[in-house]
Amino acid sequence: MQEYDVVVVGKGNAALCAALSARDQGATVVMLEAASEDEHGGNSRFAGGVMRFAYETAEDLRRVTEITDEEAANADFGTNTREEFLDKLYQLTSYRTDADLSEILVNGSLDAMVWLRSKGVRFVPNWGRQSAVVDGRRKFFGNMPVEVSGGGAGLVQYLDAAVKKADIPVLYQTRAIGLIYDGATVSGVHVRQTCRALEIRAKAVVLACGGFEANPEMRARYLGPGWELAKVRGSRYNVGDGIRMALDIGAASYGNWSGCHATGWDRYAPEFGDVNVGDQFQKHSYIFGLLINADGKRFVDEGVDFHSFTYAKYGGEVLKQPGQFAWQVFDAKVTKLLRSEYRIKFVTKVSANSLEALALQLEGVNAGEFLKTVRDYNAAVRQDVPFNHVIKDGKGTVGIEPPKSNWAQPLDTPPFDAFATTCGITFTFGGLRIDKDSGQVLDSNLLPMPGLYCAGEMVGGLFYFNYPSGTGLVSGAVFGRIAGTAAGAASKN
Numbered sequence: 001m002q003e004y005d006v007v008v009v010g011k012g013n014a015a016l017c018a019a020l021s022a023r024d025q026g027a028t029v030v031m032l033e034a035a036s037e038d039e040h041g042g043n044s045r046f047a048g049g050v051m052r053f054a055y056e057t058a059e060d061l062r063r064v065t066e067i068t069d070e071e072a073a074n075a076d077f078g079t080n081t082r083e084e085f086l087d088k089l090y091q092l093t094s095y096r097t098d099a100d101l102s103e104i105l106v107n108g109s110l111d112a113m114v115w116l117r118s119k120g121v122r123f124v125p126n127w128g129r130q131s132a133v134v135d136g137r138r139k140f141f142g143n144m145p146v147e148v149s150g151g152g153a154g155l156v157q158y159l160d161a162a163v164k165k166a167d168i169p170v171l172y173q174t175r176a177i178g179l180i181y182d183g184a185t186v187s188g189v190h191v192r193q194t195c196r197a198l199e200i201r202a203k204a205v206v207l208a209c210g211g212f213e214a215n216p217e218m219r220a221r222y223l224g225p226g227w228e229l230a231k232v233r234g235s236r237y238n239v240g241d242g243i244r245m246a247l248d249i250g251a252a253s254y255g256n257w258s259g260c261h262a263t264g265w266d267r268y269a270p271e272f273g274d275v276n277v278g279d280q281f282q283k284h285s286y287i288f289g290l291l292i293n294a295d296g297k298r299f300v301d302e303g304v305d306f307h308s309f310t311y312a313k314y315g316g317e318v319l320k321q322p323g324q325f326a327w328q329v330f331d332a333k334v335t336k337l338l339r340s341e342y343r344i345k346f347v348t349k350v351s352a353n354s355l356e357a358l359a360l361q362l363e364g365v366n367a368g369e370f371l372k373t374v375r376d377y378n379a380a381v382r383q384d385v386p387f388n389h390v391i392k393d394g395k396g397t398v399g400i401e402p403p404k405s406n407w408a409q410p411l412d413t414p415p416f417d418a419f420a421t422t423c424g425i426t427f428t429f430g431g432l433r434i435d436k437d438s439g440q441v442l443d444s445n446l447l448p449m450p451g452l453y454c455a456g457e458m459v460g461g462l463f464y465f466n467y468p469s470g471t472g473l474v475s476g477a478v479f480g481r482i483a484g485t486a487a488g489a490a491s492k493n
């Protein structure tokens with residue numbers, strides 16, 4: 001038997017932030033990672049690394065990353081005030097987000113970024129993915145101008161170095177399978193380490209071991225029939241262990257248990273994420289093209305908003321289509337606007353010089369209906385509004401269902417390219433209910449459970465139906481810090 005002040009279950013972003021925060025309270029800490037050292041880091045390691053936080057001025061951004069005077073003078077970083085961030089969260093979650101949790105997330109977001117930087121994380125302006133030059137000046141869109149250098153893999157690497165520096169041991173291939181609980185207090189975890197069973201005792205346990213996105217049985221049970229067929233965008237280790245362990249001893253479930261974050265993802269991507277490809281199986285430029293299902297029909301408004309505010313729910317829409325796939329179709333006018341992920345080596349793509357020739361290559365699609373859909377769409381595009389990809393340009397369609405609200409241009413310029421996608425699940429929204437100030441898990445009477453804390457994807461109540469991009473990592477940092485600090489302090493009392 002081993003004994004520590006705090007045991008942190010998981011080794012993704014939320015767990016790393018929790019472990020460092022507990023250590024800062026003077027606690028002895030151990031981290032348990034189900035994966036091997038090669039595969040450590042959870043979904044955090046697969047993440048693109050964009051992070052959404054509240055800021056108003058370039059000075060706020062300079063607390064997080066280096067921006068030279070020249071860069072500041074030549075760029076419009078926009079804003080993401082607390083009000084804007086909170087409004088977006090409310091809007092996208094249909095006003096379901098927990099009022100206390102979302103306020104803590106938003107209000108704590110800039111501080112969390114500054115703290116991450118103090119722990120050695122390097123941030124850079126997101127020149128590549130979220131900006132474009134407009135009238136000689138770089139303009140950022142999507143209210144998210146900063147990303148981690150090296151993406152999610154970089155984030156895990158920086159925090160891993162901080163954990164080593166703080167002398168926090170990590171036990172790999174050590175899967176937590178149950179909580180040590182006497183009916184009143186949690187005092188450690190039961191683990192399976194390779195082939196042996198162990199107990200690790202602690203005064204406080206922080207669960208930060210992800211949702212149930214990599215568990216097909218739980219996906220079908222909670223998200224609904226068909227979800228077992230989704231591809232997993234990231235780690236194969238997030239199988240709902242932490243949530244199950246806590247529910248087993250009476251923790252309260254919370255949030256949108258039938259909801260998840262899921263995106264368009266290469267149709268033939270592997271079952272789980274590939275760290276060498278990272279997030280590049282995603283296909284986020286659909287706002288400039290059409291999404292076509294097996295019946296040859298469109299099924300969503302591709303241009304209702306920037307991808308940051310629709311991509312997390314459109315994966316689920318693709319899953320609902322016959323055969324669970326959709327082709328993204330573009331013409332040559334927008335080729336230069338497609339994100340880098342459209343140019344990777346592993347991509348399911350067809351091209352043709354006419355729509356008729358393309359139709360024959362769209363595997364599984366009713367070619368005649370596809371051609372009719374494009375004809376109707378082309379005829380419906382408003383000609384009186386100019387196209388502008390850096391704003392919601394209002395260049396929409398008239399008289400077709402579903403409409404395309406922005407960035408609608410006729411599909412008329414060869415060559416035409418099409419990319420086959422299916423649904424890739426990122427993480428699940430349902431989780432545990434926590435005390436907002438301490439991250440302590442609440443029981444079903446909504447009373448704090450002594451010794452038990454949680455953070456990251458496991459926290460229920462923040463996201464419902466949809467999600468603004470870049471919020472997962474910030475949420476992990478904000479609630480990881482809160483849980484780690486409280487667990488560390490409690491273990492010293």
Ligand SMILES: Cc1cc2nc3c(=O)[nH]c(=O)nc-3n(C[C@H](O)[C@H](O)[C@H](O)COP(=O)(O)OP(=O)(O)OC[C@H]3O[C@@H](n4cnc5c(N)ncnc54)[C@H](O)[C@@H]3O)c2cc1C
Nearest residue numbers: 010011012014034042043044048049176234456457472473
């Ligand atoms: C492809 C992709 C791209 C993304 N891009 C972005 C982005 O750009 N910006 C953003 O904000 N978010 C992004 N996300 C979402 C983001 O990655 C997650 O919200 C975030 O990483 C969750 O952090 P976490 O620490 O809660 O979970 P994870 O990082 O998944 O960590 C969970 C940890 O728990 C471990 N574990 C699981 N079960 C056990 C067990 N029983 N015992 C011990 N250990 C266990 C896992 O191995 C892992 O180490 C992306 C996700 C993916 C998959």
